[in-house]
Amino acid sequence: MADIQLYHFPGSAPCRSVIMTAKALGVPLDLKPLDLMNKDHLSPEFAKINPDQTVPTIIDGDFTLWESRAIMRYLVAKYGGEDNSLYPRDLQKRAAVDRLLDYDLGVFYRAMIECVWLPFRDKIKVTKEQDEKVIKAFERIDTHVKDMKFLTGNTLTIADFAVVVGFAAEELYPGDMSKYPNAMAWYKRVQELPYYKEANQSYFELLEKYQIGKSEK
Numbered sequence: 001m002a003d004i005q006l007y008h009f010p011g012s013a014p015c016r017s018v019i020m021t022a023k024a025l026g027v028p029l030d031l032k033p034l035d036l037m038n039k040d041h042l043s044p045e046f047a048k049i050n051p052d053q054t055v056p057t058i059i060d061g062d063f064t065l066w067e068s069r070a071i072m073r074y075l076v077a078k079y080g081g082e083d084n085s086l087y088p089r090d091l092q093k094r095a096a097v098d099r100l101l102d103y104d105l106g107v108f109y110r111a112m113i114e115c116v117w118l119p120f121r122d123k124i125k126v127t128k129e130q131d132e133k134v135i136k137a138f139e140r141i142d143t144h145v146k147d148m149k150f151l152t153g154n155t156l157t158i159a160d161f162a163v164v165v166g167f168a169a170e171e172l173y174p175g176d177m178s179k180y181p182n183a184m185a186w187y188k189r190v191q192e193l194p195y196y197k198e199a200n201q202s203y204f205e206l207l208e209k210y211q212i213g214k215s216e217k
């Protein structure tokens with residue numbers, strides 16, 4: 001069987017969540033980097049593959065799929081065996097994962113991108129509303145994970161992969177992360193996964209490029 005092709009942009013958060021899922025499942029990926037800065041994704045060739053022209057996009061045989069959370073669900077369903085705890089079959093356990101994935105898509109990830117990453121990248125001053133949105137997002141994760149190892153209980157799921165790639169924007173966030181000790185303990189736990197470093201290498205390189213890191217905060 002040919003490896004699954006993954007069109008990605010090195011450093012991209014949703015791409016990293018897909019890479020983590022593949023690594024957790026032991027599914028090899030054939031990485032196809034697109035340079036978004038060079039507008040590679042806007043080429044007519046890529047528009048034929050994904051008319052939304054976004055990454056991550058996978059091609060698995062004759063099947064093409066985009067939207068990171070849909071890709072993660074697909075990979076676990078197809079390659080995770082009978083009942084994989086990364087995306088459990090039990091209706092209520094699965095619903096808890098889905099809720100977190102939806103919260104991430106609609107609220108958490110948006111707050112990180114719009115209120116931390118883009119102002120940082122474009123050197124724009126963060127508004128009071130943006131700052132409040134970020135604080136609320138960090139507070140939500142902190143309260144949510146208070147008595148749990150991972151986001152839906154004591155077992156790692158794809159919800160952790162989805163949220164952690166956005167949470168990693170804390171590296172660029174000038175505020176005081178010690179206010180969120182439960183969230184930071186969860187973040188550390190996820191970072192300790194054996195494949196975390198390799199799957200997120202491109203993000204560390206991006207941080208290095210921008211010369212940012214914990215020690216500089």
Ligand SMILES: N[C@@H](CCC(=O)N[C@@H](CS)C(=O)NCC(=O)O)C(=O)O
Nearest residue numbers: 012013014053054055056067068069
């Ligand atoms: N909701 C999508 C977001 C995908 C997305 O916006 N990816 C960015 C890179 S991080 C992209 O492709 N941007 C190109 C564009 O929107 O033109 C997902 O989770 O996959």
